[in-house]
Amino acid sequence: MPIALTIDRCPAAMVAVMDAGADDFIYRPIAPTDLLARVRALLRLKRSIDEREAMVSMREEFVYRLTHDLKTPLVAADRVLRLLQRGKYGDLPDSAIQVLDSMQHSNQDLLEMTKTLLDIYRYESGQNFDDCSIEPTKTSRFGSLPN
Numbered sequence: 763m764p765i766a767l768t769i770d771r772c773p774a775a776m777v778a779v780m781d782a783g784a785d786d787f788i789y790r791p792i793a794p795t796d797l798l799a800r801v802r803a804l805l806r807l808k809r810s811i812d813e814r815e816a817m818v819s820m821r822e823e824f825v826y827r828l829t830h831d832l833k834t835p836l837v838a839a840d841r842v843l844r845l846l847q848r849g850k851y852g853d854l855p856d857s858a859i860q861v862l863d864s865m866q867h868s869n870q871d872l873l874e875m876t877k878t879l880l881d882i883y884r885y886e887s888g889q890n891f892d893d894c895s896i897e898p899t900k901t902s903r904f905g906s907l908p909n
Contacts (some may be wrong), residue, residue, distance in 0.1 A: 765804070822883065830881040836873045843869060 768775065779787050786800060810851040843866040845851065847859065854862070 765800070776797070822886070825879065826883045829876045829883070833873070833876045836876060840866065840869050840873060841897060 764784045766779040766782075766787040768779065768787055769790045771789060778786060786804060788797065788800060843862055846854065847862050847866065
């Protein structure tokens with residue numbers, strides 16, 4: 763945390779110091795007890811910021827793990843519901859098929875929400891890498907280029 767030590771009490775100088783990145787400024791002469799008090803205050807602020815960042819990181823990790831762990835049973839339930847709808851376990855009455863359709867639709871919504879949360883986490887953590895190829899674009903834009 764940068765702290766500027768200055769003898770200039772001009773308001774423009776204070777603004778320039780803060781705009782340059784200082785977190786605080788101190789005018790000279792200063793008593794050692796005043797200086798130590800300011801340093802302790804800034805250290806408390808830094809500790810508080812560090813603790814907040816750690817809490818945010820733990821919360822994000824929890825959300826990631828929760829959504830990741832939710833995805834597996836949702837995918838399994840979706841597969842079972844599709845098999846039931848297709849009659850793989852025997853014929854079902856129309857009323858049961860309607861209930862299965864509703865369940866499958868709700869399960870699909872939960873699965874999409876879970877995937878979205880995972881995508882957001884990956885994007886925010888810089889892990890959002892998608893494989894892609896520029897070949898179709900290159901070919902459609904420029905045609906075949908001679909070797």
